[in-house]
Amino acid sequence: MAIRISVSTKGKNKQEKIVLTLGFSLLALLLVIGGSISCKKKAGEEMALGEEGLVAKEGIILFEGVVNVGIGKYLFIPEASGFDIIVQGPMESGDVSTLVGKEVKGRGAFSPEKPSILIANDIEVKESERDWRNVFTRTEEFVIDDYLDLEAREKFKVLKNLSFEKKEGWEGIERAKIYGKLEMETVTEGEEEKEIFRIIVLDAKDNEVGKIIVDNFTDFSQYYIKKLKFFDKLWFYFTVKDTVEWRVRRRTRELFHADVLFSGLF
Structure with missing residues (x-):
């Protein structure tokens, strides 16, 4: 980060010039320190998201991990802690219970009205070190009748x-x-x-x-x-x-x- 501050001392006496110069130097130093802390904080937040198996990108949350629970339309992935993942609509592989124990990744939409829910837009299952197979793409509107907030x-x-x-x-x-x-x-x-x-x-x-x-x-x-x-x-x-x-x-x-x-x- 580069910060440029221009200080004019024209028409000032020697004492005023010294005060102005020191004042603006201190301001520049504070800006540099503040910017550095802000950048580090942002980087730290992104790292934390990555460690939990969650990455936020343009309003869509990317998730990845091993499915621990799959019942009805609900998925629980420990790496995506804090979210109940909703699979709205049919899956290629049957129902969500077939995903239990498998490593998956996907994209989900966040619902401000229900902040603990992540509505899956798509899900892929890991088949090998390099290969992933799509098993779900959402084509239906989000509907849930048994959820209690x-x-x-x-x-x-x-x-x-x-x-x-x-x-x-x-x-x-x-x-x-x-x-x-x-x-x-x-x-x-x-x-x-x-x-x-x-x-x-x-x-x-x-x-x-x-x-x-x-x-x-x-x-x-x-x-x-x-x-x-x-x-x-x-x-x-x-x-x-x-x-x-x-x-x-x-x-x-x-x-x-x-x-x-x-x-x-x-």
Whole structure:
């Protein structure tokens, strides 16, 4: 960076000339230092983006890494941390689950309304050291109906002090959330095996106080359960459904049925 400052001392006495010269010299020095820091900061930011598998270019974010989770239209790539990558439309290789464990790269559009989402424009799969194969090019408008952002999640009511004896603790509430852990049990019905999921409700001392029977999971909630698989306990956001009969509640501590919409750390 070159900076040129012209100082005129014509018509000034000796003392004024010295003051002016020193003043402008100091200004030039400050400009040089400021410019140098700015350049270094910019370079550092670009380096950080590159290290995380993300590069921003003209409003489009380039991503690259190994797919860790693929459910519905959601992809999680650890190298692109901070983003849930959305694949809108059909893929050449089937569905997004076929990309799990594979190294991919692509371009995504950032959505200001949903800053944690990256809408994939195209995706390529690495086949060899030099060869990449295109498996997805977006041709559809971005549509998502099961995504819950932070603002929407804040409207869910926290269920407290649940007990099998007090159904008023959940009845009449449409959408609620609770902190607990997910339990899966495999049962046999006739000749078929069936998986039953329950949310174990815990008190402040981690004692079990009840169970919520999960009838359905949205793709978005399943995606986050897989993404956060190393966490034993999560916040579950759900719609409250039918209450379990009193006799069954008393015997099993199963409280009510629910459809899970989201699972997260908060």
